[in-house]
Amino acid sequence: MCNGTVVNGSAVWDFCTSSAGQIDGRCCLQTDNTSGAVHITGLDVSYCNLIVVEDLSEASTALMIDLSFNPISNLSDLVFEGFSQLFYVILPSNLTCPGGNASWEKTEVKGEVRVCEGQINACNQTGHISWDCPQNSLCSPYGPGFFACSCVESFHGYKCLREGEFPIVEVFGILGGSTILVSLVLWVTQRRKAKAM
Template structure:
């Protein structure tokens, strides 16, 4: 018969293993879809792997190099049968280095990256540019808004606190009560109108 202390340790070890497995499954489920769009993992000698291994607190998962918050900083899609990255590509808008098949262009083109290098079998996009700093139009965003990068070749204008609406020209908070009130009353009016029309048709027939 095993000592009681050893039995308790065994139970604790089992609980610890179960907890680690649960955390591993949770992390796997939370992995962005773009990272698993192609089978396999990042090649050991690719620039994404080298960048990830030489930068502290970064980790390789499937085709991505992620930080501890799950933000994609590197993406290696070489050797993938892709014509374009697909609808999940927006998940990689924070990418610093990206390797794509030769037939897939770097998103945003030369205006979105510091360096684009083409090889026989892939393209490497490095150093995502901040279009908010590079745009030649200082009036890209309205006076009450600020420019925020939104991925390679994209930006968005975010309204300052206290402003909303078209070109951030409306001051004050957005009234959800008024919005849903107008939406509800409009829907109710249309429903009553359609109901009355159908009822009139039924009587005449």
């Protein structure tokens, strides 16, 4: 994903140098101070002659992605599902911002590029459709125009309606017992037929 080089003076270059990141090929990398993990915070795939963009999941921690100056004719919003920290996207001017303009604080066309800036939290968009998570769950952003509902602590199951721990012993006890019972019945009935032959 990071093959090639970031152009000196590009948006990703400026972002990376101002945020004390490390440039590696076309990526801006930063190390998490607590875990020591290295994350992609910027990705510059401009001028790569990309026609189709299918998977950017390796860069799901990116704050900035530059896809400008590529002959991309259609870009699915699903490419950016899970990019909850994405703040800045630069696209060819013929494309719309991921999730639509309502998913961004600011969208503008500058020459041949479209700039999408400031991803809006899909969980609390005032003046727009209210995305309701079921009772006993919390909404969290999951990329431009996407959201995820997670059960609050001590709730689980369909629509987070079940309270307490998941009944592992009961479920697997019944499943194991019924499997043994069916196996015994089949063994006895099939054994009897085998003796008759």
